Amino acid sequence: MKSLCLVGRKRIALVDQSIPQIQYDDEVLLKVAFCGICSSDVLEYTSGPIFCSQPGEQHPLTGVRLPSCLGHEYSGTVVRMGANVINVKLGDHVCVDVAYGCNxxxxxxxxxxxxxNYNNACARIALRGLGAPGGGFCQYVVLPSRCLHILPDSIPLDVGALVEPLSIAWHAVRVSGFLKGQTALIVGAGPIGLALILALQAHAAGQIIVSEPGPIRRQHARNLGATHVLDPTKFSSTIDLVAAISHLTPPFYEGVDVSFDCGGEQDTMDAVLKTLRLGGTAVNLAIWQNPKAQISPIDLTSRERKFMGSMGFCGEDMDQVIEALNRGIIPMERVQQLISSTVTLDNAIEYGFNALIRHRDRIVKILVSPATCEAQTEEESYEQSGEEYRDDTRRRNESRGSGSGSGSSKSSSSSKSSSSSKSSSKSKRHGDSRSRVHSSQRRSSQQRQQQRQQYYDQSGTAEMFDTEMNESDTRNFAMYSHEGSIGNCTDDPSDHTLV
Ligand SMILES: [Zn+2]
Ligand SMILES: [Zn+2]
Incomplete structure (x- = not known):
């Protein structure tokens, strides 16, 4: 199968890798349906490695080496699962919590x-698809079932890939203490800023004011239902912008209840702090490229304002977003407005990453659809044999009295008959999996981590990158079907949010 990986400094490429196999009883094999390209992915391409490991080195937390599969906003279908998986069943559509913390x-x-259970704020936080194993720009990925969240039939898989950025916005609204009917300011209408509009509407916001310099993004904000949309470049100073925003809020409010900074610049922070009414809360979602900023403490003290951060999301945020989508509290058609285009994995570098760099002011979210790559016989065999694999591992567990999961068997007979002609190669794979799963039960958590890393090294091509190669060398490798390389890109102050 193909994986879109960071392969070196400012270099991404499509890499041929073997289809990953389930190693532990709590894991599933997911067929990726859609994976959104995030500004964090683009930043890794234009300026990386930032989150991923340095060339020739192991990631200090995850142990993963380059090439490292990118992509952390994805949905997919469960096609195989280990014997102890009980929270999903074969055929389920799911999205993924990509936090890779202590557990x-x-x-x-x-x-x-x-x-x-605040794994979003883990002291050792790493993220799948940004340095941790389990990136989504590939056709198949193995994941522990506990990081999956089931998508009901009402939520299509393309919208499912947007549950992750929606959850980031949802979490920020939730931790801000936002109350029904309150007023809000969003500074920066990139994908997360626009997702904040939908999250605030779901929380029955009384007024949603958006400040965004890009005309097309401003139009997106209007289309999504923001009550007021401002162009900050029309104001000669932050003081004028703050005065205009205060003028928009109800009489005697003199500002908004909650403000959200998605920009991560001195000007955007000044705007979210100075537009707060008495006792209001400013939330920073942005990852600042400049780590230092100036705050006048008297701005906070004099009006008892609060300034806080919001980091990623928790599993309960993802569940609440799915529920809001399912009940229509977040309208499906508005989420689909965020999808600018869908590209294949083969075209993801040129029509995905490079398009976002060239036209980021016109694009909100590009989805990559790995399933549209040319199918391989081996992959089809994997999907068809999924239920039989499940039955096989269940029998093994029952025979030793360790119990089993309760997965569906609705497609058992058709799966078995359709895969019978490939039983020989399949049995070999199952035999390999059984021995690995059995031996895993005796491992300590540290040994397990080492084993996991060895597995990912084996399935990739890490040994080829122990020393960094120059660009002409890497182009000669047959494993590359596509590659991108880039210098520094221009800065985008309206979209500096993480994950
Ligand atoms: Zn932790
Ligand atoms: Zn993201």
């Missing part, structure tokens, strides 16, 4: 955040 790393003891 995923086998770290002991857990950090304080992880003990409280």
């Amino acid at each position: 995923e790393q086998g770290a002991e003891p857990l950090c304080h955040a992880c003990t409280l």
Whole structure:
């Protein structure tokens, strides 16, 4: 199968890799349907490695080396699963919580955040598709079932890929303490800023004001239902912008209840702080490229304002977004407005990444559809044999009295008959999986982590990149079907949010 990977400094490429196999009883094989290209992915391409490991080195937290599969906003279908998986069944459509914290790393003891289930704020946080295993720009990925969230039939898989960025916006609204009927300001209408409009509407916001310099993004904000949309470049100073926003809020409010900074610049931070009414809360979602900013504490103290951060999302945010979509509280058609285009994995570099760099002011979200790549016989065999694999692992567990999961068997007979002609190669794979799963039960968490890393190294081509190759060398490798390489890109102050 093909994977879109970071392969070196400012270099991404399509890499041929073997289809991953389930290693542990709690894992599933997911066929990726759609994976959104995030500004974090583009940043990794234009300026990386930032989140991924450095060339020739292991990632300090995940142990993953380059090439490292990118993509963390994805949906897919469960096509195989281990014997102990009970929270999903074969054929389920799911989206993925990509946090890779203490539990995923086998770290002991857990950090304080992880003990409280705030794995989004883990002290050792890493992310699948940004340095941790399990990136979504590929055709198949193996994941622990606990990071999956089931999409009901009402949510199509393309919208499912947007549950991740919607969850980031949802989390920010939730932790801000936003209340029904309150007023909000969003500074920066990139994908997360636009997702904030939908999250605030779902929380019954009384007024949603958006400040965005890009005309097309402003139009998107209007189309999604923002009540007021401003162009900050029309104001000679932040003071004038703040005065205009205050004028829009109800009499005696003198500002908004909650403001969200998606820009990560001194000007955008000044705007979200100074537009707050008495006791209001400013939320920073942006990852600042310049780590230092100036704050006048008296701006906070004099009006008892609060300034806080919001990091990614928790599993409950993802569940609440799915529920809001399912009940129409977040209108499906508005989410689909965020999808600018869908490209194949083969075209993802040119029509995805490079298009976003050239036309980011005109594009909101580009989805990559790995399933539209040329199918391979081996992959078809994997999907068809999924139920039989499940039955096989269940029998093995029952025979040793360890119990089993409760997965569906609705497609069992057709799966078996359709895969019978490939039973020989399939049996070999199953035999391999059984021995790995059996031996895994005796491993400590640290050993398990080492085994997992070895597996990912084997399935990729990490040994080829122990020393960084120059661009002409890498182009000669047969494993590359496409490759991108780039210098520094222009900065985009309206979209500096993480994941
Ligand atoms: Zn942790
Ligand atoms: Zn993202």
